[in-house]
Amino acid sequence: MSIKIGVPSKGRLMEKTFDWFAKRGITLGRTGSDREYSGFVEGIDGVELVLLSAGEIPRELRAGRIHLGVTGTDLVREKLGQWDQVVEELEPLGFGQADLTLAVPQAWVDVNTLDDLDAAAAAFRSVHGFRLRIATKYHRLCREFLRENGVADYQLVDSQGATEGTVKNETAEAIADITSTGDTLRANHLKTLDDGLILRSQATLYRARRADICDPDRKTLGELIERLGVG
Amino acid sequence: MTNLAAIKAEATRLRGVFEAAGATPVDPPILQPADTLLDLYGEDIRARAYVTSDALRGEQMLRPDFTVPVVQMHMEHGAEPACYTYSGEVFRRQEDDPDRASEYHQVGFELFDREAPEAADARVFSEIYNILKPLKLRASTGDIGILTAAVSGLQTTERRKAALMRHIWRPRRFRALVDRFSGRTSVPESRASLLAMDNPMEQAAPLIGLRSHAEIEARIAALREDAAAPNLSENDVALLDAILSVRETSVNALEHLRDIAVDLPSISPAVARLAKRLDALNAAGIDVTALDFEASYGRTQMEYYDGFVFGFYAANRPELPPVASGGRYDALTRQLGQGREIPAVGGVIRPGLVVELGGAA
Numbered sequence: 352m353s354i355k356i357g358v359p360s361k362g363r364l365m366e367k368t369f370d371w372f373a374k375r376g377i378t379l380g381r382t383g384s385d386r387e388y389s390g391f392v393e394g395i396d397g398v399e400l401v402l403l404s405a406g407e408i409p410r411e412l413r414a415g416r417i418h419l420g421v422t423g424t425d426l427v428r429e430k431l432g433q434w435d436q437v438v439e440e441l442e443p444l445g446f447g448q449a450d451l452t453l454a455v456p457q458a459w460v461d462v463n464t465l466d467d468l469d470a471a472a473a474a475f476r477s478v479h480g481f482r483l484r485i486a487t488k489y490h491r492l493c494r495e496f497l498r499e500n501g502v503a504d505y506q507l508v509d510s511q512g513a514t515e516g517t518v519k520n521e522t523a524e525a526i527a528d529i530t531s532t533g534d535t536l537r538a539n540h541l542k543t544l545d546d547g548l549i550l551r552s553q554a555t556l557y558r559a560r561r562a563d564i565c566d567p568d569r570k571t572l573g574e575l576i577e578r579l580g581v582g
Numbered sequence: 583m584t585n586l587a588a589i590k591a592e593a594t595r596l597r598g599v600f601e602a603a604g605a606t607p608v609d610p611p612i613l614q615p616a617d618t619l620l621d622l623y624g625e626d627i628r629a630r631a632y633v634t635s636d637a638l639r640g641e642q643m644l645r646p647d648f649t650v651p652v653v654q655m656h657m658e659h660g661a662e663p664a665c666y667t668y669s670g671e672v673f674r675r676q677e678d679d680p681d682r683a684s685e686y687h688q689v690g691f692e693l694f695d696r697e698a699p700e701a702a703d704a705r706v707f708s709e710i711y712n713i714l715k716p717l718k719l720r721a722s723t724g725d726i727g728i729l730t731a732a733v734s735g736l737q738t739t740e741r742r743k744a745a746l747m748r749h750i751w752r753p754r755r756f757r758a759l760v761d762r763f764s765g766r767t768s769v770p771e772s773r774a775s776l777l778a779m780d781n782p783m784e785q786a787a788p789l790i791g792l793r794s795h796a797e798i799e800a801r802i803a804a805l806r807e808d809a810a811a812p813n814l815s816e817n818d819v820a821l822l823d824a825i826l827s828v829r830e831t832s833v834n835a836l837e838h839l840r841d842i843a844v845d846l847p848s849i850s851p852a853v854a855r856l857a858k859r860l861d862a863l864n865a866a867g868i869d870v871t872a873l874d875f876e877a878s879y880g881r882t883q884m885e886y887y888d889g890f891v892f893g894f895y896a897a898n899r900p901e902l903p904p905v906a907s908g909g910r911y912d913a914l915t916r917q918l919g920q921g922r923e924i925p926a927v928g929g930v931i932r933p934g935l936v937v938e939l940g941g942a943a
Contacts, residue, residue, distance in 0.1 A: 456793070457786065457787035458798070460776060474797065474800070505624070519790045521792050545772060
């Protein structure tokens with residue numbers, strides 16, 4: 352057996368994760384060609400690298416098929432019920448920052464807070480005969496946030512990409528999406544609500560609480576956590 | 583007997599008791615059209631009900647309760663007055679509490695009666711009370727109608743009253759609205775600067791999406807009207823708070839509410855209904871001097887109830903959900919009735935909890 356670390360399989364998130372581990376004396380890398388999803392670990396024995404899509408890492412942590420995993424806080428909170436009993440947040444890694452936030456058209460000069468959104472939603476429903484549509488892929492986070500804040504008369508419509516375009520295309524009236532600088536929002540004539548920040552997310556190292564582990568692996572995991580300075 | 587067999591046997595027995603009391607058995611389908619439930623409960627229902635779909639009928643939900651299908655069935659072809667019973671599983675999605683069941687049995691009793699609503703309230707309550715008597719449960723009662731009557735009697739604009747009515751079942755937003763309407767919290771900066779502009783739409787970005795220019799202007803006009811309206815008085819806020827804090831035995835609560843009604847006469851008809859209901863309960867043999875009444879009871883859990891509400895709890899098992907619960911839902915029949923309505927009251931028992939508490943016959 353060995354300790355398995357799940358890391359995003361491509362892009363900046365993968366490179367930054369490799370850098371973060373390298374700074375702590377552990378070299379992660381991909382083997383073979385760019386198209387081959389297998390990796391290696393140097394600097395510690397008994398640890399295996401598993402390259403996965405960032406969106407699948409929460410599921411693999413829950414199932415205990417990986418012992419450690421790097422993914423965004425947003426994905427863990429969205430995909431795992433009672434996330435804090437499923438995984439332990441070992442360390443925020445200081446990159447991959449993104450805010451999950453509610454946004455509405457800039458032209459809605461009357462809507463700047465959740466209170467405004469709620470009132471606009473009630474009026475919208477009575478005019479149009481259906482609930483105001485919010486496009487998102489973060490259904491659970493968005494719904495819980497709106498429930499806690501007492502916003503009603505909305506509906507969530509699923510949008511897995513190009514969410515900022517849904518308002519212009521008239522498939523939604525508002526959106527809840529990840530933004531890092533706000534440039535994409537502005538380019539699409541959208542603005543965030545003053546109190547519409549649902550979650551501040553960043554790449555984070557998680558430990559699966561329910562993964563099976565044998566004694567030698569437990570020792571390896573302890574050593575790895577100590578080397579990484581996240582224990 | 584296995585636990586499930588015991589629960590099913592108890593469900594059959596309970597339904598038999600309701601049938602003997604004059605109820606007609608009904609058996610609504612498990613799959614319910616999602617649209618109806620979403621329109622009633624809003625998006626939150628997705629966190630509580632299982633959604634499934636096919637290409638032909640679109641989204642369907644596994645019934646989270648029986649009330650909606652029973653009301654629909656009655657509104658389509660029921661004679662009046664009518665009394666129904668049912669038994670079967672309901673399905674509740676659980677995202678946060680692994681100890682809560684995602685599938686359990688309910689046995690219900692629903693009464694549609696135009697003539698004597700207070701007597702109907704008392705009949706539903708006492709049927710369930712008598713069935714559960716051996717379990718020595720604690721009964722909680724309340725009346726959402728008193729709170730709505732109080733809101734309708736406030737000295738403020740119709741728009742503010744409508745906003746408060748809309749959020750009766752969301753205590754946090756309700757409180758935030760009261761604080762704002764009474765001037766306890768200040769106007770948000772963004773709104774103050776909007777109201778300071780003569781023509782806020784002038785500099786606005788290009789309009790995208792379905793919400794029109796006219797709708798934005800209508801809301802700005804509503805905000806201007808609201809800014810010009812006087813604050814909700816301290817006196818009105820104090821009366822609302824006084825009502826929300828009523829929590830004592832029914833007889834004392836009635837006296838307390840009668841005192842409040844002197845200053846807030848709009849609640850008098852609702853308080854008179856409470857008095858009639860207590861008389862009817864008393865006549866049914868229930869000791870109303872020992873029956874708890876809480877004016878804010880049912881505000882967070884029971885969103886379609888708009889009058890009498892009740893629940894039965896095992897006092898020594900606080901981790902258990904209510905063994906039985908119910909209430910009056912006149913507004914639901916109006917929403918589902920497409921122009922028709924009928925006063926309705928009902929309640930459900932969970933036979934699984936009756937068995938767990940050792941109360942099965």
